[in-house]
Amino acid sequence: MSDGGWSWDPTLYAGSAPFYPVGRVPYPAALAERLAEALHLDGHGRLLDVGCGPGSLTLLLAPLFAEVVGVDADADMLAEGARQARRAAVGHVTWRHLRAEELPADLAPPTVVTFAQSFHWMDRPTVAAAVRTMLAPGGALVHVGATTHEGMPTDDVLPHPRPPREAIGALVRHHLGDARRAGRSVVPASGTPGDEDDVYRAAGFRGPRHLELPARTVERTAEEIRASVYSLSRAAPHLFGADLEEFDAGLRALLDGASPDGRFSERLCGITLSLWR
Structure with a gap:
């Protein structure tokens, strides 16, 4: 996110990798189905998932391609992705420890490139331009x-209590301060940038074509909510230092108080797939 006043450092998600697959709700199968239909994906071609983390999207889309490469700057995330791939018996994914800014590196031209909750952490103009040059015709x-x-x-009535997200946020701020932490630094007061359409167009992409997936209600356990907190850059475990045990005890107490049986419901926002050519 160097175009937004913050520079990446390797501690951004330090310690978060094992919490990510537990704390993040999986992408729905409909996402792969919609992309397969829109892009005529039939098990051929090559996918490049940039900022892949532990493979949440990579492994969902892998059956649609003959070759798959997941790229991430965090080695622990890639190791977790490899574990998840073995668990799912997906053997045709290559995991590469690279910053997106190092693209195209030595990678073969991809037919599809994906960014999922990752682009805002990058030097976006540099990465978009690199991807534009390496994308297959x-x-x-x-x-x-x-x-x-x-x-x-x-305001919908949900089957179980909603997680106490405001109280959790207050607990994080109590331990880490009001500024949103991100690795060794903080996110600017303006937040992470969201003008990716302008960045893609400036790099020469045409579009976008939007595919919309509806909002959905999910049931989550207390342990999944706890993991969701540690999956965030602003609450990565290393940030708490010697206070981690105290913070974790407070987090567990909040969750126990909000739902004694440990079950929660959340309404996830819809997903927008923006297709660029």
Whole structure:
């Protein structure tokens, strides 16, 4: 996110990798189905998932391609992705420890490139330009607009209590301060940038074509909510230092008080797939 006043450092998600697959709600199968239909994906071609983390999207889309490469700057995330791939018996994914800014590196031209909850952490103009030059003829870039760690405010009656997200946020601030932490630094007061359409167009992409997936209600356990907190850069375990045990005890107490049986419901916002050519 160097175009927004913050510079990446390797501690951004330090310690978060094992919490990510537990704390983030999986992308729905409908996402792969919609992309397969829109891009005529049939098990051929090559996918490049940039900022892949532990493979949440990579492994969902892997059956649609002959070759798959997941790229991430966090080695622990890639190791977790490899574990998840073995668990799912997916053997045709290559995990590469690279910053997106190092693209195209030595990678073969992809037919589809995906960014899922990752582009805002990058030097976006540099990365978009690199991806534009390496994309195979007729290929597509897919920007996945989604939030998978927590639900949105809603007046709907849900089957179980909503997680106490405001109280959790207050607990994080009590330990880490009001500024949103991000690795060794903080996110600017303006937040992470959201003008990715302008960045993609400036790099030469045409579009976007939008595919919309509806909001959904999910049931979550207390342990999943706890993991969702540690899956965030602003609450990565290393940030708490010697206070981690105290913070974790407070977090567990909040969750126990909000739902004695340990079950929660959240309404996740819809997902927007933006297709660029």
